[in-house]
Amino acid sequence: MSELKDCPLQFHDFKSVDHLKVCPRYTAVLARSEDDGIGIEELDTLQLELETLLSSASRRLRVLEAETQILTDWQDKKGDRRFLKLGRDHELGAPPKHGKPKKQKLEGKAGHGPGPGPGRPKSKNLQPKIQEYEFTDDPIDVPRIPKNDAPNRFWASVEPYCADITSEEVRTLEELLKPPEDEAEHYKGWVPSFPQIPPLGKHYSQRWAQEDLLEEQKDGARAAAVADKKKGLMGPLTELDTKDVDALLKKSEAQHEQPEDGCPFGALTQRLLQALVEENIISPMEDSPIPDMSGKESGADGASTSPRNQNKPFSVPHTKSLESRIKEELIAQGLLESEDRPAEDSEDEVLAELRKRQAELKALSAHNRTKKHDLLRLAKEEVSRQELRQRVRMADNEVMDAFRKIMAARQKKRTPTKKEKDQAWKTLKERESILKLLDG
Amino acid sequence: MALVSADSRIAELLTELHQLIKQTQEERSRSEHNLVNIQKTHERMQTENKISPYYRTKLRGLYTTAKADAEAECNILRKALDKIAEIKSLLEERRIAAKIAGLYNDSEPPRKTMRRGVLMTLLQQSAMTLPLWIGKPGDKPPPLCGAIPASGDYVARPGDKVAARVKAVDGDEQWILAEVVSYSHATNKRHTLSRRRVIPLPQWKANPETDPEALFQKEQLVLALYPQTTCFYRALIHAPPQRPQDDYSVLFEDTSYADGYSPPLNVAQRYVVACKEPKKK
Numbered sequence: 001m002s003e004l005k006d007c008p009l010q011f012h013d014f015k016s017v018d019h020l021k022v023c024p025r026y027t028a029v030l031a032r033s034e035d036d037g038i039g040i041e042e043l044d045t046l047q048l049e050l051e052t053l054l055s056s057a058s059r060r061l062r063v064l065e066a067e068t069q070i071l072t073d074w075q076d077k078k079g080d081r082r083f084l085k086l087g088r089d090h091e092l093g094a095p096p097k098h099g100k101p102k103k104q105k106l107e108g109k110a111g112h113g114p115g116p117g118p119g120r121p122k123s124k125n126l127q128p129k130i131q132e133y134e135f136t137d138d139p140i141d142v143p144r145i146p147k148n149d150a151p152n153r154f155w156a157s158v159e160p161y162c163a164d165i166t167s168e169e170v171r172t173l174e175e176l177l178k179p180p181e182d183e184a185e186h187y188k189g190w191v192p193s194f195p196q197i198p199p200l201g202k203h204y205s206q207r208w209a210q211e212d213l214l215e216e217q218k219d220g221a222r223a224a225a226v227a228d229k230k231k232g233l234m235g236p237l238t239e240l241d242t243k244d245v246d247a248l249l250k251k252s253e254a255q256h257e258q259p260e261d262g263c264p265f266g267a268l269t270q271r272l273l274q275a276l277v278e279e280n281i282i283s284p285m286e287d288s289p290i291p292d293m294s295g296k297e298s299g300a301d302g303a304s305t306s307p308r309n310q311n312k313p314f315s316v317p318h319t320k321s322l323e324s325r326i327k328e329e330l331i332a333q334g335l336l337e338s339e340d341r342p343a344e345d346s347e348d349e350v351l352a353e354l355r356k357r358q359a360e361l362k363a364l365s366a367h368n369r370t371k372k373h374d375l376l377r378l379a380k381e382e383v384s385r386q387e388l389r390q391r392v393r394m395a396d397n398e399v400m401d402a403f404r405k406i407m408a409a410r411q412k413k414r415t416p417t418k419k420e421k422d423q424a425w426k427t428l429k430e431r432e433s434i435l436k437l438l439d440g
Numbered sequence: 441m442a443l444v445s446a447d448s449r450i451a452e453l454l455t456e457l458h459q460l461i462k463q464t465q466e467e468r469s470r471s472e473h474n475l476v477n478i479q480k481t482h483e484r485m486q487t488e489n490k491i492s493p494y495y496r497t498k499l500r501g502l503y504t505t506a507k508a509d510a511e512a513e514c515n516i517l518r519k520a521l522d523k524i525a526e527i528k529s530l531l532e533e534r535r536i537a538a539k540i541a542g543l544y545n546d547s548e549p550p551r552k553t554m555r556r557g558v559l560m561t562l563l564q565q566s567a568m569t570l571p572l573w574i575g576k577p578g579d580k581p582p583p584l585c586g587a588i589p590a591s592g593d594y595v596a597r598p599g600d601k602v603a604a605r606v607k608a609v610d611g612d613e614q615w616i617l618a619e620v621v622s623y624s625h626a627t628n629k630r631h632t633l634s635r636r637r638v639i640p641l642p643q644w645k646a647n648p649e650t651d652p653e654a655l656f657q658k659e660q661l662v663l664a665l666y667p668q669t670t671c672f673y674r675a676l677i678h679a680p681p682q683r684p685q686d687d688y689s690v691l692f693e694d695t696s697y698a699d700g701y702s703p704p705l706n707v708a709q710r711y712v713v714a715c716k717e718p719k720k721k
Contacts, residue, residue: 026461043524044565047524050520051572052684053517054517054518057514057517058514060506061511061514062650064503064510068503068507072500075493075500
């Protein structure tokens, strides 16, 4: 309800002239009967009084007209909006009760969706006042308020599922199917691709050490280059490549590794020796002769093992070949099972996890691909059916036209011409054939 | 003969007028009821401080009824006023006829010069009874209403009052109040004037409440009849009338006063016309 201050009306005081006070002659004349009549001399005063009455009456008339105009305009301003809405509601209130709501209906609904209607919870009316106003409207207007728009909302929500498939959608599907083929390349970049996981490569500490060294040398070379620019000398240091750096690093590592406890011999070798050698751990100080003796005892096995403590820096390949020979021997003896699987995997949990995930992904993507293929196939089929349905609709229209012509003819009380009959039959048959195609 | 018929006619008219007046009062008492309703609705709306559509439609209905009532009332009143005018014109005709008849009958020169006082009273009365122009909504005041000048080809009818510029015997020209006897008819004792020396006086009063534009505004130069005389002099409007029955308050050009103007004097609407002369001769 609008507030009083919004009201453009001015509440005029419509009081008629009090003729008893203002128009005495007039009153007197009124009081007289017909017989007495009016004297001529009274005409003047009467005239004046009548003029007064007339002027007040006409003033009243003018004001009333102005106020009515304001009222009408005011009501029309609000009523227009409302009636406009109701008019459109009426149109939509009779939607075709097909099972195939069209896109146009959705647009029509969306177009007038913002238009408020009382009782629509999702209406985006900014002024709830207007809604209340509509509720208290004349009884005449009540039936025009849309009865039930639930079916409209239902069809609107179902629309995306039942709408026709467009060729664009089919094309999108096809494009979606393509990537599975180049998935491998796509993934290589950041995840180990499905066919292979790249080898571990250098450990990051080594790599970073390498890179840092290179950086420092580059900086030094740059400084030297700046200093020697005139001579045009490029220091030999700048040409250091990775190989040299590697050698440098290995040297430093080798120096670091020496104090390590671990011996260069392979794990199997160590285990074997442990089993064979009895070590006396109790007196480590007096161990020096014993290891020599044990070393001598087992000297038969491998002379190369005796100078264990002194000759630390054994040639590396030597120990490795020893290790592998022992392994082979043990496997041949049946003491050790041949290890088929690459040993590295068991130690590398990350890799194991990666492989598991990869396997999952592979399975999933394969599944997806099959589904997409199915979808594409179905979509293509549906598109062809849609075309057929479209033709059926056109045939329907033609049949309706023919029907109307015949009805008109019948109304005019003449038999439909042969031409009309033939046309009717033709359209009917056409429609039936299309329908058969559709159902078949 | 003619007089008698005129008399009976007048009597008839008077009766009709009486009837009309009675009708008016009926109409008015009827519409009174509606007006009271409107008043009540206004009060209710104002106390509730809300305008519901119910009230709006109700008010519209009431207003429409009140409008119809007011229109009906106006119509009857207009008819009554017309009747009065008719009667008056009949009376006037009778007077003129009597005068003419008297002229013919009497051999003596008629002692028709009135005493000044009587004349003045007559003038005043005629000024007062100048019909008030109450137009219907949308009507514009016609020419010769208040300050609205006459249309270019207006021909004064016999009996119309005019302001005429006549040459007195001593050569002075003066605007005097005159009555048109006939158009370009020469008789003795009458002045024959060319048209441009004659300004018709207004035939209607302008209602300040409804047609303020038909009134002379402040400081306008006009020719006004000096009170208690029959001569027009130049004057400035001091104040236009507030109510239909009021007079203009004018300042006459008077060299005998210090600032050149007289104190404000009241002149009826009927005796104020637009001044065409640029300068007093």
